Amino acid sequence: xxxxxxxxxxxxxxIEKIIxxxxxxxxxxxxxxxxxxxxxxxxxxxxxxxxxxxxxxxTPAEAFAQKYSDVPDPSELRVMSIVFPQTENTKNxxxxxSLFPCENWVTTRGxxxxxxxIFCERLERAFAAKGIRxxxxxxxxxxxxxxxxxxxxxxxxxxxxxxxxxxxGTFGLSDGLITRKGIAVRFTxxxxxxxxxxxxxxxxxxxxxxxxCGACVRRCPAGAISLEKGHDKAACSEYKDxxxxxxxxxQIKIEGYNFGCGLCQAGVPCSGQPPKQGxxxxxxxxxxxxxxxxxxxxxGLKGYDLDIPGTAYFDLQLDRxxxxxxxxxxxxxxxxxxxxxxxxxxxxxxxxxxxxxxYAELQKLYVAEDCRGExxxxxxxxxxxxxxxxxxxKGIYIETHSNLQAAKRLYMRMGYRLIERPEYxxxxxxxxxxxxxxxxxx
Ligand code: SF4
Ligand code: SF4
Numbered sequence: 001x002x003x004x005x006x007x008x009x010x011x012x013x014x015i016e017k018i019i020x021x022x023x024x025x026x027x028x029x030x031x032x033x034x035x036x037x038x039x040x041x042x043x044x045x046x047x048x049x050x051x052x053x054x055x056x057x058x059t060p061a062e063a064f065a066q067k068y069s070d071v072p073d074p075s076e077l078r079v080m081s082i083v084f085p086q087t088e089n090t091k092n093x094x095x096x097x098s099l100f101p102c103e104n105w106v107t108t109r110g111x112x113x114x115x116x117x118i119f120c121e122r123l124e125r126a127f128a129a130k131g132i133r134x135x136x137x138x139x140x141x142x143x144x145x146x147x148x149x150x151x152x153x154x155x156x157x158x159x160x161x162x163x164x165x166x167x168x169g170t171f172g173l174s175d176g177l178i179t180r181k182g183i184a185v186r187f188t189x190x191x192x193x194x195x196x197x198x199x200x201x202x203x204x205x206x207x208x209x210x211x212x213c214g215a216c217v218r219r220c221p222a223g224a225i226s227l228e229k230g231h232d233k234a235a236c237s238e239y240k241d242x243x244x245x246x247x248x249x250x251q252i253k254i255e256g257y258n259f260g261c262g263l264c265q266a267g268v269p270c271s272g273q274p275p276k277q278g279x280x281x282x283x284x285x286x287x288x289x290x291x292x293x294x295x296x297x298x299x300g301l302k303g304y305d306l307d308i309p310g311t312a313y314f315d316l317q318l319d320r321x322x323x324x325x326x327x328x329x330x331x332x333x334x335x336x337x338x339x340x341x342x343x344x345x346x347x348x349x350x351x352x353x354x355x356x357x358x359y360a361e362l363q364k365l366y367v368a369e370d371c372r373g374e375x376x377x378x379x380x381x382x383x384x385x386x387x388x389x390x391x392x393x394k395g396i397y398i399e400t401h402s403n404l405q406a407a408k409r410l411y412m413r414m415g416y417r418l419i420e421r422p423e424y425x426x427x428x429x430x431x432x433x434x435x436x437x438x439x440x441x442x
Contacts, residue, residue, distance in 0.1 A: 004130040009314035012038075012196055016298060017307065018130070019082060022122045028115065030108045032085040033302065035181055035295070037166030040198045041077025041191070045165040049158065054148045058137070058156050060191045066142050067135045072193055080190045081159070081166035085181035086265075088272070094184070095267030099221050100247045101260065108186070109260035110252065113138075116188050123190055134192040152233045159187035167199030167291050169274065170209040174216040174264040175231035178209045180295065180368070182272035184265040197319040199291035208341045209274040216264035225264060236261070273370035278340035280376060282383060285334040285347070287322045292344035293336065293366075294319045300366040304403040310429030311401070312364055321364070325349060333387045337367070337376045345371045348380040350388050353397050355424035359435075360393040365407065372406065381414055388438060395437045399430040408432060 005014050016036055023034055039045070041060040049057045058066075061074045086094075086108065093102040101109075120136035127134040137143050137157040148154035160177045164170065166189075169179035176183040203209065217225045222239035224232045245259045269275035285293070297312055307313045317324040325334040328351075337346040346367035353361035362384060367376045388396055398416060400407055412418065416434035425433060 006314075008316070009309065010316055010318045012294070012319055013298065013307070013314050015080075015194070015196065018126050019080075019123065020302075020307070022119060022126055025122060026115065026119060030087065030090065030104065030111075031115075031186075032087055032181070034082045034084045035168070035179065035299065037081045037083070037163060037168040037199045037291075037295075038196055039079040039081065039162060039166040040075070041079065042074035043079075043165050043198075045161070049161055053151060053154050053158060053161070054146060056146050056156050057154075057158065063137050063140070063157060063191050064133075064135050064193070066137075066140045068133060076193060076195065078192050078194060078196050078198065079162050079166055080192055081163040081168050082188050082190070083163060083168050083177075083179050083181060083185045084187070085179075085272070086184040086186075091184050091266045091271055094262065094265070095271070097263060097266075098219075099263075100244055101262055103251075105262050105266075106248050106252065106259055109262070110254065110257040112186055113258065120188060120190070127190070127192060132192055132194050134190045136188065136190045138188050153237065157189075159189055162189050163187050164201065164206060167202050167295075170201075170203050171206050172210040172216065172270055173207070173212060173214075173227070173230055174220070174225050175233070176265055178270045178274050180274065180299065182265075182274070183268070183270045184262070184272065197291070197294075199295070200288060202292060203342050205341075209277075209343065210270070211275045211277055213269055213275065215268040216270075219264045219267055221263060222261075273368075274343055277343070280337050280339055280345060280374075280379075282335055282337050282379060285322050285325060285336055289336050289338075289344055289347075290320060290322050293321050293347050296344060296347065296366045296368060297364060299369070303369060304401070306401055306403060306429075308429065310427055321347075321349070325351075331391065333384075333391065334364075335380055335383050335387070337371075337380060344368075346376045346380055348377075348384050350384050350391070350393075350396070352393075355426065356395075356397055356422075358394040359397045360388045360391065360395070362396050362398045377407070377410055378414065381410070385436075385438060393438060395435060398434040399425060399427050400432045400434070401430055402432050404432075 046059040060077045065071045090104040094105045116138045120139045124134050146154050169177050172178045224235035244261050301307050301313045325332045331352040334349040348365040349363040350360045353359045411434045416436045419433050
């Protein structure tokens with residue numbers, strides 16, 4: 001069945017491309033491109049959820065068994081958590097409201113189930129076409145609201161908890177999940193039978209990315225969030241049922257429409273990205289950085305329409321950068337920028353460039369979208385140049401793409417010379433080339 005995939009290209013990236021294509025087919029103006037995280041089918045976090053939420057909460061194998069009678073060993077399953085970010089437009093409209101959600105918010109919530117019905121059906125079909133058995137819990141007839149002794153309103157499959165398990169982010173004070181695309185998001189997921197690299201949690205602290213700034217407390221018109229007690233689910237539901245539903249139901253009369261409030265998810269520091277935190281630290285790559293780095297590279301390239309063959313997007317080693325760079329430490333190195341909550345903000349690599357004697361290649365320089373313009377890339381390049389000298393290189397060569405205009409300006413500012421495409425160039429997709437003699441630093 002794997003013959004459906006190109007063995008020369010990163011399998012995870014090929015799967016992400018399937019998700020991206022299904023999203024594009026929705027032609028929705030309401031949601032931004034989704035981001036994906038992957039948890040192991042035998043992740044012990046699902047045992048914890050049975051205790052925390054209730055015995056009724058499915059493990060991935062139990063969800064899979066709702067559709068297939070022959071369920072493989074849980075270790076052969078993966079949970080793909082898919083996060084849909086609200087658009088900038090919706091977040092901007094929502095943050096101007098203080099009592100009731102804006103119309104876009106109400107519409108995105110109200111039409112969510114129908115949209116996910118289409119998305120999940122198409123996704124299951126697309127996976128089946130590649131020989132992958134999959135189950136989207138959102139499509140399961142047995143998926144239903146449940147009452148949890150601990151948490152009140154719940155269901156047999158928590159999309160938010162699956163997202164946390166799959167390394168999409170951490171919870172915030174308002175109980176939403178703060179993802180790389182912020183807290184103004186919605187979720188779906190698919191349990192798939194496919195060996196894929198798993199993303200570790202971004203923080204073992206389930207609230208690691210929340211800075212407890214209290215902005216969501218101030219945004220909540222119902223007093224349903226406090227720094228002391230967190231999110232009061234009952235007060236939140238009561239506000240929705242008694243005020244939001246009644247306010248909007250006058251304008252929108254669609255049978256079974258689900259209304260939501262979400263005022264605490266816009267006009268707050270974590271709305272569109274994890275909030276800014278403490279000082280940035282720079283260090284060598286560690287094994288636990290692998291998932292966050294791979295996501296950073298994929299998101300970075302997608303943002304410039306470079307999620308195409310011939311770029312790092314499909315590199316076989318993308319999900320194992322630590323192993324790749326540490327396999328030859330006399331020639332290679334990789335540095336990351338991390339904040340004090342373990343979020344990887346950027347990274348840069350160096351490796352011998354075989355086609356130009358004595359030169360290293362600068363590789364995989366990426367900085368998270370919300371952290372650009374803060375000097376992180378400059379610092380990473382400076383570190384890399386020192387490292388290249390230590391490794392004995394006399395110069396650095398770069399292959400990049402003209403879509404990456406900010407990077408091009410940065411290289412020029414840091415003394416890299418733009419050159420014509422050299423005969424020794426490697427990546428066909430790249431169209432912009434730089435070189436710098438390291439003696440220039442002395
Ligand atoms: S607004 Fe502040 S306190 Fe509330 S979830 Fe976001 S980071 Fe946490
Ligand atoms: S959804 Fe609305 S009522 Fe509920 S906590 Fe957020 S702001 Fe408050």
